[in-house]
Amino acid sequence: MEALIALSVGLLTACGIYLLLRGRTFPVVLGITLLSYAVNLFLFVMGRLSIGVPAILEPNRADYADPLPQALVLTAIVIGFGMTAFVVVLALRARADLGNDHVDGREP
Amino acid sequence: MTELGNHVVIAPILVPLLTGTLLVLLRGSATPLRRTISMLGIQLLLAASLWLLLQVANGDLLVYQLGSWAAPYGIVLVADRLSAAMVMVTSVLALFAMMHAIQGSDRRGRQYHVLFQFLLMGLNGAFLTGDLFNLFVFFEILLIASYGMLLHGGGAARSKAGLHYVVVNLVGSSLFLFAVGTLYGVLGTLNMADLALRIAALPPEEVGLVRAAALLLFVVFALKAALVPLHLWLPGAYSAAGPASVALFAIMTKVGGYSILRVYSLIFGAEAGPLANLVEPWLLVLGLLTIVVGTIGVLASRNLALLVAYLVVISSGSILTAFGLGSQAALSAGLYYSFQSALVTAALFMLTENVARTRGAFADQLRAGPMLPAANLLGGLFLVLALAVAGVPPLSGFIGKVLIIQASFDSQAMAWIMAILLSTSLLTLMALARAGSTLFFKTDTNAGAATLPDAANLVPVAAVAGISLLYVVYASPIYSYTEAAAAQLLSPADYIEAVLDGEILINGETTPHGVPPDSGRHD
Amino acid sequence: MRRLAGLWKFMPQTGLLAMIAAAAMAGVPLLNGFLSKEMFFEKTVYMATFEESTWLLPVLATIAGALAVAYSLRFIHDVFFNGTPTDLPRTPHDPSRWMLVPVEVLVVICIAVGILPSLTFGPLLGVAVGAVLQGPAPDYSLKVWHGFTPALGMSMLALAGGALIYAIRQPLFRWHEKLFGRIDARALFEGFERALLWSSRALDQLIHRRSLQFMLVVLISAALVMLARGFWGMPITGSATLLPIDPVSTSAAICLAAGAIGTVVWHRQRWTALVMLSVVGLIIALAFVKLSAPDLALTQLSVEMVTIVLLLLALHFLPKQTPRESSLPRKLRDLLLALLGGGATGLLTWAVLTRPYDSISGWMLENSVPGGGGTNVVNVILVDFRGFDTLGEITVLAIAAIGIYMMLRDLRLDVPLTDDQGRPWSSDVNPLILATFSRLLLPLALMVAVFIFLRGHNLPGGGFIAGLIISVALVMQYLANGIAWTKLRLSGELHxxxxxxxxxxxxxxxxxxxxxxPFLTSTHGHLHLPVIGDLELASVMLFDLGVMMVVIGITLVILIRLGRIGLVQRRVAIDDSDLKR
Incomplete structure (x- = not known):
């Protein structure tokens, strides 16, 4: 299972980086989103994997998933959402101001 | 009821938060009202910062447990000499930047004051927090506020520079999370003092992972501090942003420097065994390279805003070089230099706007333009600031550079540091002299007429120039403060003890750490 | 100075003063210059005995002293003696009494300090040295006569050497003329400056490329170098026991991979890429469910929904396709960097997951109910243990909303009238079934949101998710009923x-x-409500309510503002084209 997760994080990162390096704003936004998926998954599994354990405290049980990384990922997701929304609107603004959607503002 | 004094540590965060929130609620209200509120907020912040500074100046460490949860479980704020001084410098800078902005540049777009206050909140939070993930959150606050401030006023140049700045920093934030995640995954904690303790007892098979995370974190901070080769975002962003915004940006690279200093003296300090002295060699080499590359930029700049942006790069390089030396004298010199360069570069950015405004279509381009009616006044201010930034005796930059060189005497890199600092000072001075003579004394008869600068606009610039002179007069008390701050940084045991064994004082009764005051608490 | 000569005859008083001052400058005994020069010489000698490598210092100091004597001599001799002045415009005379007084005062001070140093200057020096050094001054002695010291020798040598240099000045001038006569220093400097400018501009263009791709390549490479440096020579795999792989997870991972790779492969067809991306987001949410994190799954799902709607809206104003413009070497470079980056994070994940660990979260599980008053530990951490993070997080959201609002003002965009295949966008509004249905759905959605909000402290849910549910329900009203209808009932003012x-x-x-x-300290108690049942009412609920309001605010600001730009402008555009017809 751990290998599967590691492969997934790696793949998401790789796809994210490749898209980040494209020359147009939309693929870059897609790349940022993929990269943030990778980060969120990574941060979450830093509390190790646990399958089939309760998420809510129950009397007389001791095996729970590590709640702290979950809280951190929640914060990261929300912040990431704000950032993604910002960069999407900025991409629109840049297209309006610069006349094209190239990240450097000029057609190659 | 308790006295407010207990909460002085959090005040530099809450004051701008509340001021900013109030300004959000007062959207659409008259400009004078917004300016008054914003200004009052900054004055209150200044008072709180001063109060905090006085409380920690004697070497006390103030620990503030948010939600009454003791470290390492809850988030704590920690004020020591260094963080209080950073907050103080930020507040002073904010005062002058705001004085400059309310002369009219805040009206170029909306929301200036809201973004300004939230940027202050992010900066102060980053300086005060004692928790690594919380540092991430405050980084995001200051970044998103700075994105807004950079774009404030609109226009194609800002959109393009803004896009670069935002995307690069988003990738930086992802790297931050990878690093924090790895540290948590190995060490199981987020509090910086607790991280330090756990690293001191790290089993050897985990060293590689923690070192990888530590170096990744260094990339993030170096990006913020504009260390070569991660400085590429800065010239475009700082030269495109409006001067009213960028005056406050002068402190933003300092956040990167501060974080490097804090994290690598506390978490990966002398106690960290194989992880001690992790980044110092990088800092020394890359810091010197940053100075050289920044000087090339200064020489090549075709407009004043870009030139000043490269001056920020140079000062960042100088500060990080000093931090790279690692000794108490070097850290102290770096801090001394850091405070003065923040003020002087901010003043230069403000002056740039004044010059650009009077020169009409020629703006701040470094070519012969209309004759300036107030060339002597503007030129005089430029001269003082240029001499201070280039490091000409007896101004503040000179003292800073001499202190750095002095601190390098027992280092192997002394020859390099001396040669690079002195030669780049000379080249910077040449570039500034050329820029000054072109802007203020070379006239193109076909260029039309320049307008007279508004005297009120020059008050903040002159005030900062005056402060930089005071900085020379009071060099020795300031230096002894930075020396004490450096000494405090280099003995992290006190910090760790204060954070982890701290007893909180609530209504006069103490509670031992790790246990909430009482289970149900005051219900 | 070439024209001045023999002024002694005309201005004897000035001449006398000038002679004393020049003598002081040259370091003639019994004047102040002698003292300072001697102290300076003494220091260089001291340095030289102290450290071998500085033997040159006293030599250079003596030469400098000799040169000072020579120029002082030249000043006095050339100006006041040396023949008679030629072609001066007026006959010179001593200046008036009052102009000489300041000079006289200074000259008297020179003499007084030179003869009685410790009496006149000693106290002042003590104060100044103390201020600069922040401590007691080092030992020094202010005396005219120190005995036969090396410094005295150097002083005498400098005086004699200066006289000699002055005596042979004519040959020296000629030598200088021959050697440097043709070089114009000004032209030399300007040439140097031009060369410097040219080379720095060339270097600057090489280093400071204003290209986002370049910046990102540098940043990612730096991160990779640092990771490799950190990992170098260390074992990757740890010793923890691993979980078995099950077929469901494997197939989910394959879907995830297909979605991610699909996004990359089809990134030029932007609609397709977006669909692929949403598949990835969905699988991540499922993974959170599988890995016992329902709160995360709910959040991921609702954020995913809003993000995709946002991207759809944005895509409306952007080109629908990405041109092929990367060269093959560029693609290969990016691919290499991507694979290295993916490999690095994959290895990092693997390295951490295969190691056992111990964290502070045990304390949180123990203290969640007694300290935080909730059984949903994740929520208790978010609103209580680490509530400060959450406050920061909603501040980020609020600032993002403000920034977005700022950027969307006066935004002029070409609104396409047709899609990329030339089919016109429908201008029909609001299908009736959807409109009726969404109005019915609204109260239901609000109820669900309230339920999710209230139970958040004990069961998966909370302010953030509730906020997103309400936002989506409200956005539905816009979509289904149109702006005019909704605007009457819901103001667009979300600040x-x-x-x-x-x-x-x-x-x-x-x-x-x-x-x-301290700030954010919570309290909680019991409250019994009908239907919902026994409720732990905590002060953090107010905090969570604040979170919910901010979330609703930002989501609506983005979606409604962005949607409205499109709609309003399309209407206008359609009206225009109608008129033309």
């Missing part, structure tokens, strides 16, 4: 909501000051 939410969260935190506790 107050964001501001109040932020204020509520902060004020809840400040409330604990009143009881003498």
């Amino acid at each position: 107050p909501l964001i501001g109040l939410g932020l204020l509520l969260a902060t004020a809840t935190g400040l409330g604990s000051w009143y009881f003498g506790y």
Whole structure:
């Protein structure tokens, strides 16, 4: 299972980086989103994997998933959402101001 | 009821938060009202910062447990000499930047004051927090506020520079999370003092992972501090942003420097065994390279805003070089230099706007333009600031550079540091002299007429120039403060003890750490 | 100076003063210059005995002293003696009494300090040295006569050497003329400056490329170098026991991979890429469910929904396709960097997951109910243990909303009238079934949101998710009923909501000051409500309510503002084209 997760994080990162390096704003936004998926998954599994354990405290049980990384990922997701929304609107603004959607503002 | 004094540590965060929130609620209200509120907020912040500074100046460490949860479980704020001084410098800078902005540049777009206050909140939070993930959150606050401030006023140049700045920093934030995640995954904690303790007892098979995370974190901070080769975002962003915004940006690279200093003296300090002295060699080499590359930029700049942006790069390089030396004298010199360069570069950015405004279509381009009616006044201010930034005796930059060189005497890199600092000072001075003579004394008869600068606009610039002179007069008390701050940084045991064994004082009764005051608490 | 000569005859008083001053400068004994020069010489000798490598210092100091004597001599001899002045415009005479007084005062000081140093200058020096050094001054002695010291020798040597240099000045001038006569220093400097400017511009263009791709390549490479440096020579795999792989997870991972790779492969067909991306987001949410994190799954799902809607809206104003413009070497470079980056994070994940660990979260599980009053530990961490993070998080959202609002003002975009295949966008509004259905759905959605919100402390849910549910329900009204209908019922002014939410969260935190506790200290108690049942009512609920308000605010700001730009402008555009017809 751990290998599967590691492969997934790696793949998401790789796809994210490749898209980040494209020359147009939309693929870059897609790349940022993929990269943030990778980060969120990574941060979450830093509390190790646990399958089939309760998420809510129950009397007389001791095996729970590590709640702290979950809280951190929640914060990261929300912040990431704000950032993604910002960069999407900025991409629109840049297209309006610069006349094209190239990240450097000029057609190659 | 308790006295407010207990909460002085959090005040530099809450004051701008509340001021900013109030300004959000007062959207659409008259400009004078917004300016008054914003200004009052900054004055209150200044008072709180001063109060905090006085409380920690004697070497006390103030620990503030948010939600009454003791470290390492809850988030704590920690004020020591260094963080209080950073907050103080930020507040002073904010005062002058705001004085400059309310002369009219805040009206170029909306929301200036809201973004300004939230940027202050992010900066102060980053300086005060004692928790690594919380540092991430405050980084995001200051970044998103700075994105807004950079774009404030609109226009194609800002959109393009803004896009670069935002995307690069988003990738930086992802790297931050990878690093924090790895540290948590190995060490199981987020509090910086607790991280330090756990690293001191790290089993050897985990060293590689923690070192990888530590170096990744260094990339993030170096990006913020504009260390070569991660400085590429800065010239475009700082030269495109409006001067009213960028005056406050002068402190933003300092956040990167501060974080490097804090994290690598506390978490990966002398106690960290194989992880001690992790980044110092990088800092020394890359810091010197940053100075050289920044000087090339200064020489090549075709407009004043870009030139000043490269001056920020140079000062960042100088500060990080000093931090790279690692000794108490070097850290102290770096801090001394850091405070003065923040003020002087901010003043230069403000002056740039004044010059650009009077020169009409020629703006701040470094070519012969209309004759300036107030060339002597503007030129005089430029001269003082240029001499201070280039490091000409007896101004503040000179003292800073001499202190750095002095601190390098027992280092192997002394020859390099001396040669690079002195030669780049000379080249910077040449570039500034050329820029000054072109802007203020070379006239193109076909260029039309320049307008007279508004005297009120020059008050903040002159005030900062005056402060930089005071900085020379009071060099020795300031230096002894930075020396004490450096000494405090280099003995992290006190910090760790204060954070982890701290007893909180609530209504006069103490509670031992790790246990909430009482289970149900005051219900 | 070439024209001045023999002024002694005309201005004897000035001449006398000038002679004393020049003698002081040259370091003639019994004047102040002698003292300072001697102290300086003494220091260089001291340095030289102290450290071998500095033997040159005293030599250079003596030469400098000799040169000072020579120029002082030249000043006095050339100006006041040396023949008679030629072609001066007027006959020179001594200046008036009052102009000479300051000079006289200074000259008297020179003599007084030179003869009685410790009496006149000693106290002042002590104060100045103390101020500069922040401590007691080092030992020094202010005396005219120190005995036969090396410094005295150097002084005498400098005086004699200076006289000699002055005596042979004519040959020296000629030598200088021959050697440097043709070089124009000014032209030399300007040439140097031009060369410097040219080379720095060339270097600058090489280093400071204003290209986002270049910056990102540098940043990612730096991160990779640092990771490799950190990992170098260390074991990757740890010793923890691993979980078995099950077929469901494997197939989910394959879907995830297909979605991610699909996004990359089809990134030029932007609609397709977006669909692929949403598949990835969905699988991530499922993974959170599988790995026992329902709160995360709910959040991921709702954020995913809003993000995709946002991207759809944005895509409406952007080109629908990405041109092929990367060269093959460029693609290969990016691919290499991507694979290295993916490999690095994959290895990092693997390295951490295969190691056992111990964390502070055990304390949180233990203290969640007694300390935080909730059985949903994740929520208790978010609103209580680490509530400060959450306050920061909603501040980020509020600032993002403000920034977005700022950017969308006066935004002029070409609104396409047709899609990329030339089919016109429908201008029909609001299908009736959807409109009716969404209106019915609204109260239901609000109820669900309230339920999710209230139970958040004990069961998966909470302010953030509730906020997103309400937002989506409200956005539905816009989509289904049109702007005009909704605007009548829901004002587009969302700043107050964001501001109040932020204020509520902060004020809840400040409330604990009143009881003498630090910011954000919580309290909780029991409340029995009909239907919902026994409820742990915690002060953090107010905090969570603030979170919810900010979330609703930002989501609506983005979606409604962005949607409206499109709609309003399309209407206008359609009206225009109607008129033309």
